[in-house]
Structure formats: C-alpha cells, structure tokens
Amino acid sequence: MTLPLFFFYVFSVIAVASALMVIASRNPVHSVLFLILTFVNASGLFMLAGAEFLALILIVVYVGAVAVLFLFVTMMLDVDFAEMRSGLLQYAPIGIVVGAIILLELLLVAGSFALAPEVTAIAMVPAPDGIENTRALGQLLYTRYVFLFQGAGAVLLVAMIGAIVLTLRHKTGVKRQDVFHQTGRSRAEGVELVKVKSGQGL
Amino acid sequence: MQSAITSSDITSFASLAPAYPELLLAVGTVVLLLIALFWKSHRSGVIAGVAIVLLIATFALLVMQPGDAVLFNGVFIVDGFARYMKALVLGGAAFILLISLSSAREHGLDKFEYSILILLATLGMMVMVSANDLMSLYVGLELQSLALYVVAAMKRDDSKATEAGLKYFVLGALSSGMLLYGASLVYGFTGTTQIDQIVNAITAENRSIGLIFGMVFLLAGIAFKISAVPFHMWTPDVYEGAPTPVTAFFAAAPKVAAMALFVRVTMVSFESVTRDWQQIVIFLSIASMGLAAFAAIGQNNLKRLMAYSSIGHVGFALVGLSAGTITGAEGVAVYMAIYVAMTVGVFACLLSFKTADGSPIETIGELAGLSRKRPFVAAIFAILMFSLIGLPPLAGFFAKWQVFLAAIEQGLFVLAVIGVLASAVSAFYYLRIVKVMYFDEPTHEFAAVPAELGAVMAGVGFVVVTYFVTVGAPLTAAAALAAGSL
Numbered sequence: 001m002t003l004p005l006f007f008f009y010v011f012s013v014i015a016v017a018s019a020l021m022v023i024a025s026r027n028p029v030h031s032v033l034f035l036i037l038t039f040v041n042a043s044g045l046f047m048l049a050g051a052e053f054l055a056l057i058l059i060v061v062y063v064g065a066v067a068v069l070f071l072f073v074t075m076m077l078d079v080d081f082a083e084m085r086s087g088l089l090q091y092a093p094i095g096i097v098v099g100a101i102i103l104l105e106l107l108l109v110a111g112s113f114a115l116a117p118e119v120t121a122i123a124m125v126p127a128p129d130g131i132e133n134t135r136a137l138g139q140l141l142y143t144r145y146v147f148l149f150q151g152a153g154a155v156l157l158v159a160m161i162g163a164i165v166l167t168l169r170h171k172t173g174v175k176r177q178d179v180f181h182q183t184g185r186s187r188a189e190g191v192e193l194v195k196v197k198s199g200q201g202l
Numbered sequence: 203m204q205s206a207i208t209s210s211d212i213t214s215f216a217s218l219a220p221a222y223p224e225l226l227l228a229v230g231t232v233v234l235l236l237i238a239l240f241w242k243s244h245r246s247g248v249i250a251g252v253a254i255v256l257l258i259a260t261f262a263l264l265v266m267q268p269g270d271a272v273l274f275n276g277v278f279i280v281d282g283f284a285r286y287m288k289a290l291v292l293g294g295a296a297f298i299l300l301i302s303l304s305s306a307r308e309h310g311l312d313k314f315e316y317s318i319l320i321l322l323a324t325l326g327m328m329v330m331v332s333a334n335d336l337m338s339l340y341v342g343l344e345l346q347s348l349a350l351y352v353v354a355a356m357k358r359d360d361s362k363a364t365e366a367g368l369k370y371f372v373l374g375a376l377s378s379g380m381l382l383y384g385a386s387l388v389y390g391f392t393g394t395t396q397i398d399q400i401v402n403a404i405t406a407e408n409r410s411i412g413l414i415f416g417m418v419f420l421l422a423g424i425a426f427k428i429s430a431v432p433f434h435m436w437t438p439d440v441y442e443g444a445p446t447p448v449t450a451f452f453a454a455a456p457k458v459a460a461m462a463l464f465v466r467v468t469m470v471s472f473e474s475v476t477r478d479w480q481q482i483v484i485f486l487s488i489a490s491m492g493l494a495a496f497a498a499i500g501q502n503n504l505k506r507l508m509a510y511s512s513i514g515h516v517g518f519a520l521v522g523l524s525a526g527t528i529t530g531a532e533g534v535a536v537y538m539a540i541y542v543a544m545t546v547g548v549f550a551c552l553l554s555f556k557t558a559d560g561s562p563i564e565t566i567g568e569l570a571g572l573s574r575k576r577p578f579v580a581a582i583f584a585i586l587m588f589s590l591i592g593l594p595p596l597a598g599f600f601a602k603w604q605v606f607l608a609a610i611e612q613g614l615f616v617l618a619v620i621g622v623l624a625s626a627v628s629a630f631y632y633l634r635i636v637k638v639m640y641f642d643e644p645t646h647e648f649a650a651v652p653a654e655l656g657a658v659m660a661g662v663g664f665v666v667v668t669y670f671v672t673v674g675a676p677l678t679a680a681a682a683l684a685a686g687s688l
C-alpha cells in the first residue's frame with residue numbers, strides 16, 4: 001500500500017464516520033464539531049487530489065468562517081432538539097419513500113448517462129503543466145477576466161451603498177459622545193456660579 | 203490554451219486607451235463617493251453638479267476616442283455603435299441629473315448617494331453597450347439594474363416608491379434569471395460566450411433547437427429591460443411609484459443601453475439565424491405598439507401615461523430592428539436618440555408642473571388652463587406631444603419614418619401599416635393633454651419654472667422643431683456610421 005493510498009483511506013474513513021456523527025450525535029454543538037472534522041478531512045482529500053487551493057480555501061472559508069458561524073448560531077438559539085426529534089418515527093416512512101424515489105431517479109440518470117466519445121480529448125486540463133492551480137486560478141481571475149472581476153467589484157460596491165442608503169436612518173435628538181467636545185470644554189462653560197440668597201432656595 | 207490563460211492584452215497603461223471613458227467614470231465616481239463621505243458639510247446639489255461635470259468629461263473622452271478595439275481578451279468592444287450608444291446614455295444621464303436638481307428635496311433625493319448611484323448605473327450601461335461577451339453583458343446589466351432598484355426605493359417613507367423598488371427588484375431578478383438561463387444554453391450549444399464568435403458556431407442549416415431555445419430566453423431577458431410587451435407589466439407601476447426624476451432616468455438611459463444590447467446580440471451573434479429572431483422581434487414590436495396605444499387611453503396619471511408611451515416607443519424602435527438589416531439598425535439608433543431627447547424634454551416639463559403652493563401635479567386634469575398661466579411650458583409640452591405622435595416636421599416624425607422605411611425595404615408592409623395605425627390611435631391620448639392644457643378653464647395657479655428646466659425645455663423644443671434643418675443630417679450620418687460598424 002502506497003503512502004497516498006493509505007492517507008486516502010484514513011481521510012475518507014474519518015470523513016464518512018464524522019459525517020455520520022453530524023446527524024447522529026445528540027448534542028448539536030457536537031454535530032458542528034464533527035462537521036468541522038469532516039471539512040478538515042475533505043480538505044485532506046483535496047490535497048491528495050492535487051487541488052491545494054481548494055483544500056486551503058475549504059479550511060479558511062468553511063472551517064474558519066462558516067462552521068464557526070454555525071457554532072455560534074446553535075449555541076445562541078435555544079432549540080429543544082429532543083422535542084424536534086419526537087416525531088422522527090412518525091415521519092420516517094414518508095422520508096424513506098421520498099429518499100427511495102430520489103435514489104431511483106439518480107440511478108436512472110446515472111444508468112443512462114453516456115459521455116461523448118470526444119470528451120476526454122477536449123476536456124480541459126485543470127492547469128497547464130508547471131503552473132500550480134493557485135497561480136492558474138489567479139491568472140484566470142486577475143489576468144484573463146480582470147474586467148469581469150472589477151465589474152463584479154463595482155456591483156458589490158453598489159450593493160453596499162444600496163444597503164446603507166435603504167436602511168441607515170439618522171435619528172434626530174440622539175445624544176452622541178463627542179470626545180473632542182468633552183475634553184475641549186473649558187471651566188467657563190462647565191461651571192456656573194450661582195449666588196443664592198439666604199432663605200430663598202434655588 | 204496556455205497562452206490564452208496566462209497572457210493578457212493589457213501590457214501597459216496605454217493599451218487601456220479604448221476603455222479610458224469607463225475608467226474615468228469608475229475612478230471619478232469612487233473619488234466623488236469618498237469626497238462626499240469625508241466632507242461632512244457637503245451639499246447634495248454640489249455633488250450632483252460634480253457628477254454632471256464627470257459625465258460631460260467622460261462624454262468628451264468618448265468622442266475623442268480614436269479607433270475601434272477589442273480589449274480584455276475579447277470581453278470588451280469599442281466600435282462606432284458602442285460609441286454612439288454610449289454618447290446617448292451619457293447625454294441622457296447628464297440631462298436627467300440636471301433636471302432633477304431643482305426638485306431633489308421634495309422627492310427625497312437630496313442625498314449624495316443619488317448622484318453616485320446614477321453614475322454607477324451609467325457605468326453599468328456603458329459596460330452593457332460595450333459588451334462583447336455574455337459574461338460582461340451580464341455584469342453590466344446587473345450593475346445598472348442594482349443601482350436602479352436602490353434609486354427607485356430611495357424615498358423610503360413613501361409606500362408607493364417602496365412598492366416600485368420592490369416590484370422592480372423582483373421582476374428584474376426574474377428577468378436576469380431568464381437571461382442567464384438563455385446564456386448558459388447558448389454557451390452550451392455553441393461552446394463560446396463571446397458575442398462575435400457565437401455567430402461562427404451557428405449556421406442557418408444545422409441550428410439546434412437548444413440554441414434557439416437559449417436565444418429566446420436571452421431575448422426575453424433583454425425584452426424585460428426595454429419593457430417590450432409581454433414583458434412590460436412592471437413598467438406602469440414602477441414609473442408611477444418611483445420619484446419623478448428617477449422615472450425620467452428609467453425612461454431615458456437604461457432603455458438606450460438595453461436596446462443597444464438587443465441590437466448587438468441579434469445583429470452580431472445571431473446573424474445567421476435572422477429568420478428565427480425576426481419573428482420574435484416582430485411580435486414584440488406589434489404587441490408593444492398595440493397594447494401601449496390602447497392601454498394609455500384610460501390613464502389619468504401623467505407618469506403612468508408616459509410609461510405606456512415609452513412601451514409604445516420601444517415597439518416603434520423594434521420595427522427598425524425587425525428588418526434585420528443595417529438600415530434597420532440605423533433606424534433604431536436614430537429613434538433612440540430622438541426618443542431620449544423627447545423623454546428629457548417631457549420630464550423637464552413634468553418636473554416643472556407644480557401648483558402655486560409647490561405640490562407636484564400628477565394627473566392630466568390638473569393641467570387645465572396651463573396655456574393661460576404658463577404659456578411657454580404649455581407650448582413646449584404641446585410640441586413634444588405632437589412630436590411623440592410623429593407629426594411632421596417634428597423630430598418624432600423622422601424617427602418613425604426611418605424605422606418604417608427600413609421595414610418597408612424588407613417587405614414588412616403589414617408591420618409598417620400596424621405601426622402607423624398604432625400611432626394614429628396613440629394620437630388620441632397625446633392630443634387629450636394638449637386639449638386640456640389649451641381649452642379647459644384653469645382651476646388653480648401654477649408655480650414658476652426653475653431656470654435650468656426652462657433652458658432644457660427650450661433646447662429640446664428647438665431641436666425637436668428644427669430637427670430637419672439642424673441636427674437631422676449629422677445625426678443620421680452618425681447613426682449610419684454606428685450601424686455600419688456592427
């Protein structure tokens with residue numbers, strides 16, 4: 001058994017097992033942690049397949065941002081998971097029927113699917129020789145399609161301006177803290193000396 | 203393959219020259235945005251003024267541009283047609299910003315973001331007009347649409363404006379979806395997304411049904427943007443609900459850009475299947491002219507009326523495209539130029555219609571007796587109405603003449619006859635406005651006309667009346683040059 005093959009089995013077994021645990025574990029926080037484990041192992045599989053950019057982006061984006069967001073959401077929301085699962089057996093038959101139909105359809109599609117004979121010849125190679133795929137992606141995005149990339153940036157700018165224009169309201173009458181105003185205050189405007197006549201009060 | 207991926211045709215700053223107008227507008231807009239953000243005590247009118255100057259500078263750069271070019275590895279094209287249409291878009295946008303200055307406050311548009319969003323929408327339209335690839339087409343379309351959705355809903359406390367923005371957004375998203383679906387089919391059946399290479403992959407004999415399917419979806423998506431019947435449902439509601447300056451912008455610039463896209467996609471990409479798209483365009487044209495002529499009769503709201511009027515005019519412009527020839531494309535180019543000029547003039551008048559206490563006039567009945575109180579505005583508005591009908595010797599007549607001529611040259615007599623009949627029917631609702639202004643008794647006083655609106659009205663009125671002796675010949679020559687470059 002070669003080393004890559006060994007690691008392939010290690011990663012895939014852990015990935016499948018932890019994916020199973022995502023839906024099987026009782027505690028939702030554990031589910032999210034297993035999801036992260038699945039992501040890490042999937043990223044290992046990508047690394048083995050030679051897609052190092054995808055592998056790292058999976059770690060950075062999915063583990064670093066999405067899964068942590070999930071974790072926060074599951075911890076913040078007070079969901080009674082035991083109650084949610086109470087109807088599980090009741091709905092199991094219809095779930096199984098729907099699942100079976102989808103499986104049947106998938107098998108039908110896969111069974112009748114045929115690749116055109118010339119497809120292997122014209123299929124695009126992932127990257128030209130000697131260019132690692134991070135560089136290849138960069139060349140596509142920032143060199144070949146730089147116009148579209150910048151255009152997409154402008155669309156995002158519009159989205160940002162739009163979100164601010166449509167939602168931001170400047171409330172009147174709100175007292176805000178102004179540090180310069182506070183520290184720049186002199187004694188003359190801060191303190192008022194009042195002479196109170198005896199026996200009269202303020 | 204390797205060279206296509208790794209190399210770019212941008213090797214120096216000078217090789218960007220064909221895209222200088224877009225770059226100037228993009229960089230200028232971002233700088234203006236930053237200035238407006240950091241200069242706390244700015245006035246939105248000043249920002250709008252700078253935006254107009256920026257549009258004029260872009261226009262100057264565009265006119266000075268040397269030759270034709272294809273840039274950014276084939277996604278961006280500059281040719282005579284693109285320059286002509288971009289000039290119309292920029293001119294329309296600058297004039298609309300100018301006429302919206304005086305009434306920005308009452309329409310809730312006295313924020314600097316209004317000018318910035320208009321500039322970004324204009325940038326999107328320029329990208330659309332210069333698109334030589336289905337991808338850049340989509341990016342440009344989304345840039346302009348997204349900015350326009352926001353501008354439509356900018357008057358947040360007004361329920362009608364919010365409704366208009368939401369409606370426009372939902373239907374615009376739907377049309378984008380259709381366009382993308384069509385684009386993916388076209389890519390799947392031709393193997394390229396580049397507009398001028400799609401034509402090489404299609405021959406009239408062995409066209410596949412999938413390709414035609416994709417083309418129909420693509421054209422349906424664009425037909426939404428030019429609001430041709432049966433994709434016009436959003437237009438009256440959005441035009442009525444949006445603030446009047448925004449409606450003016452909707453009616454002028456985006457229509458030009460989408461029409462340019464329509465012409466380029468049909469005339470360049472699908473040249474070899476002209477017969478197939480011709481039937482679609484003829485149907486859109488007849489349906490738009492017919493529906494607009496009859497549906498506008500019952501309208502009392504001036505903005506709704508203008509919405510139906512713009513649907514009808516899109517139908518007339520499509521008559522030229524139906525011919526499928528260079529003459530037809532020239533007709534569309536001339537039509538759009540005259541349409542933009544008339545739209546700017548009409549909305550300058552609409553924005554100046556106010557009662558003495560400053561509340562805007564929105565219905566036809568309120569215009570009663572305008573000719574006695576404000577004879578100048580009434581005269582200009584009447585001239586524009588006559589021009590919209592297409593009465594000689596006004597500009598509107600020559601616009602219609604050009605497109606009908608192109609149709610008749612190709613033997614599309616039925617289409618031309620239906621077009622003429624539709625303009626005869628549409629004369630009813632245009633003339634009704636003239637009748638109310640001139641022959642009904644005034645019921646209230648009218649506010650004075652702001653100076654810049656008066657200047658715009660006078661300019662448009664002059665051009666429309668003297669079209670044949672002044673701008674007619676140069677405009678037709680420019681349009682012929684533009685259409686010839688397709």
